[in-house]
Amino acid sequence: MKATLAPAPAASPVRRRGRLLWPLVALALVLGGIGVRLAASGGAPLPDALQDGVTLAISVFIESLPFIVLGVLLSIVVQIWLPARWIDRALPRTPWLRRGVLSLLGILLPVCECGNVPLARGLVARGLAPAESITFLLAAPILNPVTIITTYQAFGWDHGILVARVLGGFVIANLVGWMFSRHPDQGAILTPSFAASCRAHHEHADGDRRWSRSVARFAEETSTLLPALAVGCAIAGLIQVGIPREWLEALGSNPWWSVLALMALAFVVSICSNVDAFFMLAFGSVFLPGGIVAFLTFGAMVDVKMVALMRTTFRTAAIAQIVAVVGLASLVLGLAVNLIA
Amino acid sequence: MRDAFLKYWRGILLTALGAGATIWLALSGQLGLYIHPRYFAFTVVMAAIAVAFVVVTLLIPRQRDHDHEEPVEPRRTRRRRGRLAGVASGVLVLLTAVLLALPPTTLTGSLASGRDLNAAGITGGEDALQLAQADPAGFTIKDWAVLIADGASSRTLESVEPQLVGFVIADPDQPESTFAVARYVITCCAVDAQPVGVTVRLPGWQERFASGSWVQVQGRFVPQDDGWVLEASSAEPVDQPAEPYVY
Numbered sequence: 001m002k003a004t005l006a007p008a009p010a011a012s013p014v015r016r017r018g019r020l021l022w023p024l025v026a027l028a029l030v031l032g033g034i035g036v037r038l039a040a041s042g043g044a045p046l047p048d049a050l051q052d053g054v055t056l057a058i059s060v061f062i063e064s065l066p067f068i069v070l071g072v073l074l075s076i077v078v079q080i081w082l083p084a085r086w087i088d089r090a091l092p093r094t095p096w097l098r099r100g101v102l103s104l105l106g107i108l109l110p111v112c113e114c115g116n117v118p119l120a121r122g123l124v125a126r127g128l129a130p131a132e133s134i135t136f137l138l139a140a141p142i143l144n145p146v147t148i149i150t151t152y153q154a155f156g157w158d159h160g161i162l163v164a165r166v167l168g169g170f171v172i173a174n175l176v177g178w179m180f181s182r183h184p185d186q187g188a189i190l191t192p193s194f195a196a197s198c199r200a201h202h203e204h205a206d207g208d209r210r211w212s213r214s215v216a217r218f219a220e221e222t223s224t225l226l227p228a229l230a231v232g233c234a235i236a237g238l239i240q241v242g243i244p245r246e247w248l249e250a251l252g253s254n255p256w257w258s259v260l261a262l263m264a265l266a267f268v269v270s271i272c273s274n275v276d277a278f279f280m281l282a283f284g285s286v287f288l289p290g291g292i293v294a295f296l297t298f299g300a301m302v303d304v305k306m307v308a309l310m311r312t313t314f315r316t317a318a319i320a321q322i323v324a325v326v327g328l329a330s331l332v333l334g335l336a337v338n339l340i341a
Numbered sequence: 342m343r344d345a346f347l348k349y350w351r352g353i354l355l356t357a358l359g360a361g362a363t364i365w366l367a368l369s370g371q372l373g374l375y376i377h378p379r380y381f382a383f384t385v386v387m388a389a390i391a392v393a394f395v396v397v398t399l400l401i402p403r404q405r406d407h408d409h410e411e412p413v414e415p416r417r418t419r420r421r422r423g424r425l426a427g428v429a430s431g432v433l434v435l436l437t438a439v440l441l442a443l444p445p446t447t448l449t450g451s452l453a454s455g456r457d458l459n460a461a462g463i464t465g466g467e468d469a470l471q472l473a474q475a476d477p478a479g480f481t482i483k484d485w486a487v488l489i490a491d492g493a494s495s496r497t498l499e500s501v502e503p504q505l506v507g508f509v510i511a512d513p514d515q516p517e518s519t520f521a522v523a524r525y526v527i528t529c530c531a532v533d534a535q536p537v538g539v540t541v542r543l544p545g546w547q548e549r550f551a552s553g554s555w556v557q558v559q560g561r562f563v564p565q566d567d568g569w570v571l572e573a574s575s576a577e578p579v580d581q582p583a584e585p586y587v588y
Contacts, residue, residue, distance in 0.1 A: 048449040048451040048452070048553070049451070049452075051443070051446065051449060052448050052449055052451070052452045054443070055374075055375070055446060055447070055448055055531055056448070056531055056532055058375055058445075059375040059376065059530045059531035059532055060530065060532055061359070062362075062363055062366070062372070062375045062376055062384065062530070063375070063376050063380065063384075063529060063530040063532075065359050065360070065363060065384075065387070065388070065391075066363075066380075066383055066384045066386075066387030066388065067387075069356075069360075069387045069388070069390060069391045070387055073390070211401075212401055212402070215394065215397055215398050215401060216349070218352070218356075218394045218398070219349045219350070219352040219353050219398055220349065220352060221352065222352035222353070222355060222356045222391075223349065223350075223351045223352025223353075223355065224352070226352065226355040226356065226359060227351075227355065230355075236532075237532075240532070241452065269532055269533075270532070271529065271532055271533055272529055272530075274529075275528050275529035275533065276533075278528040278529070278533070279528060279529070279533040279535075286457075286460070
C-alpha cells in the first residue's frame with residue numbers, strides 16, 4: 001500500500017530562486033572553466049601541490065567510472081531482468097553457507113570494489129539480506145581471479161602474502177557478514193531512502209515495462225553513486241598531496257607500525273584491488289610482509305572512496321562498524337604474518 | 342515529486358559529464374595522462390554505453406512510479422541528505438570545470454621529490470635479462486633504471502650514449518652536481534605513479550633548469566660508487582612529451 005502525499009504547496013518566489021541557484025552555479029562554473037581555459041592558453045595556473053591533487057582526483061574518478069557503470073548495468077540485470085527464483089535456487093538455505101557462496105561471487109563478476117557497490121545494492125533490492133550483501137561487498141574485491149593473479153604476479157608465494165590475502169579476505173568478509181546477520185532489524189542497517197527504494201522495487205511485477213524501468217534505475221543509481229564517487233576521489237586526491245608519504249615509509253621496519261602505516265596508506269590512496277599488488281611492490285623492500293598483507297586486505301575492502309560509496313546504502317553507524325571490524329581483523333592478520341614470516 | 346525529479350535528472354547529467362569528459366580525453370589523445378593504456382578500450386566502451394543510456398533516457402518518457410514513494414525520513418534528514426547530495430554534485434561539477442579550465446596534465450615533478458626513486462617496477466630478473474639482449478636504441482628511462490639496478494655489465498653500459506627525456510629531480514646528497522632524469526611508471530592510473538630515473542652528473546645544472554622541469558639529456562654512463570651515472574655531454578630543456586609516463 002502506498003501512502004498518499006498531500007498536494008505540494010505552490011513554490012514561493014524565494015524557493016523558486018533557491019531551485020534555480022544550483023543549476024546556475026553549475027553552469028557558471030563550467031562556463032568559467034571554459035573561459036579560463038581559453039584565456040590561459042596552456043600552462044598550469046595552480047600551485048604544484050593543488051594541481052597534483054586535482055590530477056590524482058580526476059585520475060581515480062576516470063579509472064573508477066567504467067567500473068561504476070559496469071556495476072550499475074549488472075545491478076540492473078539482477079534487479080529487473082534476472083528472475084528472483086533463479087537467485088533463490090542458486091543460493092544455499094543455510095545462512096553461513098549462503099554467505100560463503102556469496103563471498104565467492106566475485107569469481108564470476110571480477111569488477112573492482114567500487115563496481116561492487118551498485119551490484120550489492122541490486123542484490124539487496126532483489127531480496128538478499130543486507131548482511132549477505134556486505135559479505136559479498138567485502139569479499140568480492142579480493143576473491144576474484146584478476147586480483148589473485150596480479151597478487152601472484154607481484155609476490156608469488158613469498159612470505160605467504162597471497163595465501164594470507166585470499167584466506168584473510170574470505171574470513172574477514174564472512175566474520176563481518178555473520179556479525180551483521182545477528183542484527184535483529186536488517187532494515188536498520190540500510191539508509192532510510194535506500195530501504196524505501198528497495199520496498200518500492202518489490203512492489204513492481206516482473207515483466208512490467210522492463211526497459212523503461214532499466215533506464216529509470218540507471219538514472220537513479222548513477223544519481224546516487226556518482227556524487228559519492230566524486231567526493232571520495234576528491235578527498236583521496238587531496239589527502240595524498242597533503243600527507244607526505246615519507247612519514248609513512250619511515251615506519252616500515254617496525255612490526256606494529258609497518259602494519260598500521262600501510263593500513264593508513266591503503267585507506268588514503270583508494271587504489272583498485274585488481275592492481276594494488278603492483279603498487280605495493282614499490283614498498284616491498286621497505287615494509288615487513290605483515291604490513292603488505294594488511295594493505296592488500298584492508299585497502300581492498302575499505303578506503304576513502306569506498307566509504308563515500310557505502311554511505312549511499314548503509315547507515316553511518318553500520319559503516320563505522322564495518323571499518324572498525326575490518327581494520328582490527330586486518331591488523332591482527334598483518335601482525336600474525338609478521339610473527340610467522 | 343521535486344526530489345524524485347532532481348534524483349532522476351542529476352544522475353543523467355552527471356553521467357553525461359563524466360562519460361563525455363572521458364570520451365573527449367580519449368579522442369584528444371589525453372586519456373593516457375590519467376590511466377594506463379591497457380584500460381583505454383574498457384574505459385571508452387563503458388563511457389559509450391553510459392552515453393547511450395543518457396540518449397535513451399532523453400528519448401523515452403520518464404518512469405514516474407518512484408514519485409509516490411512514501412516519505413520515510415523526517416523532513417530534517419531529507420533536507421540534510423539533499424544538501425549533502427548537492428555538495429557532492431557540486432564537487433563533480435567543480436572537477437569537470439577544473440578539467441575544462443586547466444589543460445589535462447601529468448603529475449608534476451614536485452610530487453616525485455617526496456617519493457622514493459626507483460622503488461617500483463625495478464624488479465630486475467627476467468626483465469633485465471631480456472633488456473640485456475635487446476637493442477638499446479628504444480630503451481626508456483625505466484629500462485635503463487632496471488639494467489643499472491640489476492648490475493648490468495660495464496660492456497653493456499659503456500658502449501652506448503643514450504638520449505633520455507624526463508623531468509628533473511634534484512639529488513638530495515649532491516644537489517650542485519647531480520640530478521635524476523625521471524619519469525613516472527604507472528600500473529593502473531596516476532594514483533599509483535612511482536618515479537623511476539637515472540642519475541645524471543652535470544655540475545651547475547641548477548643555473549640551467551628548475552627542479553621538476555622537463556629536459557633532454559645525452560651522455561655516457563660512468564661508474565660511480567656502487568652504481569652508474571650518466572655523464573651528460575648535452576642537456577636541453579624540452580616540452581613535456583605527449584606520453585609522459587612509462588609502463
